[in-house]
Amino acid sequence: MIIVTGATGRLGRAVVERLAERAPAEQLGVSVRDPEKAADLAARGIRVRRGDFGDPVALAHALEGAAQVLLVSGPADPEPHRVAIDVAKAAGAKRIVYTSHQAASPDSLFVATRGHAASEQDLAESGVPFTSLRNGFYASTTVYLLRSALETGELILPEDGPVSWTAHQDLTEAATIALIDPNRLAGLTPTDPNRLAGLTPTDPNRLAGLTPTGPERLAGLTPTDPNRLAGLTPTDPNRLAGLTPTGPERLAGVTPALTGQELFDYADVAALVTDLTGRKVTRVTVPDEEWRQTAIAHGMPEFAADLTLGIFAAARRGEFAVVDPTLPTLLDRPTTTLRDVLTQELTL
Known part of the structure; x- marks a missing residue:
């Protein structure tokens, strides 16, 4: 079962809607502070339980039976996220997907991005396979x-x-892919966002020899090809550091910045x-x-x-001020x- 937290918020709700298009309702669940606000989801067969990062007992009930958990991040304080990670681990989750920020760093001048960096460290230390989606700054911020x-x-x-302003709808799709089709991003390690050796996070030529903007970026590479990372020889699949070519671990660890392109x-x-x-x-x-x-x-x-x-x-x-090609490559279309x-x- 895939459990989505914060499923009455803008991003969480949108991800649930996309998941419902691609997975049976009985395989989906949500953790929400007020189940009444998710009554329509329950009517569609999606499991709805009350959960709150500040209430570990209720959260444990909400995450019961989870194979994957999408932790939609909340306030800047990393402590509630630490609680949620511990509860997800205790619930037996095989994988945690966390919504981080493109600028996550312990020395950021923005308190929330320092908090995200701490949460990523907690994920790495949890022992649970994880994906930290380094989401671009929400474009809707400008609207207010x-x-x-x-x-x-x-x-x-x-x-x-x-700022590389990024649309909610694009990040919704990225989170859905991470949960349903994790092989779409291959070989990112839990601790090294620069998994593609020698390439910086903002380098448009992350996959050597592939054009920065064309669909040819992934040309000829199948989802199970262990040589997706440029420079890997056909006989050296171990460069994927313990990640199996076909397993959900292919989308593992901290992603590059998932940003708009302007x-x-x-x-x-x-x-x-x-x-x-x-x-x-x-x-x-x-x-x-x-x-x-x-x-x-x-x-x-x-x-x-x-x-x-x-x-x-x-x-x-x-x-x-980071523009990274990962998001349009993942979506297989231009970003919004x-x-x-x-x-x-x-x-x-």
């Missing part, structure tokens, strides 16, 4: 800020940096929404503290304001553009 900017004509924010800072976003709507939106940069005080005065909790400032500090340092996301979500 743009709604007010479209009313005022000004997008007033701290100094930022470029970089936009908020000046670019303002220009894009101006073009889409015909309403002029001007990007206005203000000092961090000025923005913080204004946000708090308008009702934002202090912790949320400080967390948000961490996002801008990390963006200025270039932590989100920010223009498309804004068109859909701003109901233009």
Whole structure:
């Protein structure tokens, strides 16, 4: 059974819907804080149980019988994720898929990405086979800020940096593939995101000799071919370090960044929404503290304001300025553009 946590949230619910298209309902289950909100899933034959990362007993009941668990990450604090990993292991899960972040790093300026790095370490130490999906920054983040900017004509924010904004729908599909068809990403180790020897996470030629944008990137490689990683000889399947050619371990460990294929800072976003709507939106940069005080005065909790400032500090340092070809390769199609996301979500 595949169990999805957080299945009434945006990403979790979307993944359940995609899984239901590809697997029998009786093979699916969800862990949710409020089962009433998932009553429609129960009516379709999907197992619905109450589960909460803060309640290990209830979570153990929700994860009972799980072969795979999708842990949809929550707050920046890694402790609830650590509890969920321990409970999934105790429940006998054979594999954990975790939604991480493209910038996960212990020295990130953004507290949430430091938390994701800690959770990835907990996964590695758990002894349970896992996949950590390093999801790109949600493109829908821009929508929240743009709604007010479209009313005022000004997008007033701290100094930022470029971000490879990534659509929920693309990350939904990636998570579904990870659970249903894990052989689509081959040979990533639990601890080494640069499994393709000598290639950096942002190198478009990750598979030597394959074009960066064409379908030929995977040409001639079958799902069971142990030589998927460039430079492996036909007689050296052990370069896949204990991973069987056909097993679910082929999608193992920390993935490369799963990102959109364009970089936009908020000046670019303002220009894009101006073009889409015909309403002029001007990007206005203000000092961090000025923005913080204004946000708090308008009702934002202090912790949320400080967390948000961490996002801008990390963006200025270039932590989100990564464009990696893994996601379009995995999806076998171009990624959804920010223009498309804004068109859909701003109901233009």
